[in-house]
Amino acid sequence: MSGYDKLTVGQHLSLEKSPITTEQLVRYAGASGDFNRIHYDEPFAKAGGFPSVIAHGMLTLGFFGELLGQFVERGAEIKRLHSRFRAVTFPGDVIRCDAEVVAVDQVAQTVELSLRACKSDGTVTVEGGATLCRK
Amino acid sequence: MSELSRYREHIGRTAPPLVLEVERGHVRRFVEAIGDTNPIYVDEPAARAAGFERIPAPPTFATALRPPDPRQGLDIDFRKVLHAEQEFVFARPIFVGDRLTVQAKIVVADVKAGRSGVMDRLVVETGACDEKGAPVYVARSTVMVRR
Numbered sequence: 001m002s003g004y005d006k007l008t009v010g011q012h013l014s015l016e017k018s019p020i021t022t023e024q025l026v027r028y029a030g031a032s033g034d035f036n037r038i039h040y041d042e043p044f045a046k047a048g049g050f051p052s053v054i055a056h057g058m059l060t061l062g063f064f065g066e067l068l069g070q071f072v073e074r075g076a077e078i079k080r081l082h083s084r085f086r087a088v089t090f091p092g093d094v095i096r097c098d099a100e101v102v103a104v105d106q107v108a109q110t111v112e113l114s115l116r117a118c119k120s121d122g123t124v125t126v127e128g129g130a131t132l133c134r135k
Numbered sequence: 136m137s138e139l140s141r142y143r144e145h146i147g148r149t150a151p152p153l154v155l156e157v158e159r160g161h162v163r164r165f166v167e168a169i170g171d172t173n174p175i176y177v178d179e180p181a182a183r184a185a186g187f188e189r190i191p192a193p194p195t196f197a198t199a200l201r202p203p204d205p206r207q208g209l210d211i212d213f214r215k216v217l218h219a220e221q222e223f224v225f226a227r228p229i230f231v232g233d234r235l236t237v238q239a240k241i242v243v244a245d246v247k248a249g250r251s252g253v254m255d256r257l258v259v260e261t262g263a264c265d266e267k268g269a270p271v272y273v274a275r276s277t278v279m280v281r282r
Contacts, residue, residue, distance in 0.1 A: 048214030066171035
């Protein structure tokens with residue numbers, strides 16, 4: 001991908017992450033301060049009706065932060081980032097994040113992206129969008 | 136509307152603000168947990184090469200700056216809480232060394248019919264300002280509480 005100025009509608013970027021691990025959820029709980037036990041305490045998660053602990057939705061949104069970092073390095077600033085969490089993610093799941101340029105405003109120098117995260121079986125876990133501007 | 140939120144009396148409830156310093160090691164631990172190896176979040180020369188005067192934090196680091204929770208004391212079963220939506224609007228990036236005044240408020244408490252029945256929706260809005268009083272970001276977190 002070239003510079004921020006060269007972004008055009010239809011361009012996309014993707015990122016496939018390593019399988020989610022429970023250790024990663026514990027690290028993310030510590031770093032983010034989200035200590036809901038549903039993310040690391042198996043009996044607690046099962047009592048909530050889940051087959052195992054579940055990943056923080058914000059961890060997947062963090063993967064999009066990683067993906068958008070490729071734009072940030074090239075002179076973009078993130079103005080807005082939003083998401084809907086569609087399905088829960090479990091340890092072992094492989095998450096792929098896709099971002100596509102859906103609008104470019106040459107006057108305002110803003111770029112709109114649509115975002116989608118899927119598991120390897122195709123289940124959509126996160127849908128959202130981001131607005132970038134020139135730094 | 137036949138059902139009312141169990142939490143409707145708490146709309147507008149605001150927790151006390153907290154001043155939080157954005158610490159370099161905290162940002163590093165955060166990107167390590169995500170597995171984001173971009174050097175701009177840990178290395179000053181890399182941050183400068185990308186056009187930043189200081190080390191920036193990634194956008195979702197805003198979630199790691201936690202002021203007191205206005206939902207504290209509410210009767211919420213956290214086994215039944217699902218994070219449904221999240222939004223961040225930034226006036227500027229967060230930087231290592233920022234001292235931010237962060238404060239959270241319950242802005243929505245209503246009821247939604249979902250696939251698995253009626254759920255209570257709570258939206259918490261968190262705002263952060265820098266030492267000059269300039270806004271840095273607003274975060275909106277929507278959770279659904281299954282009944």
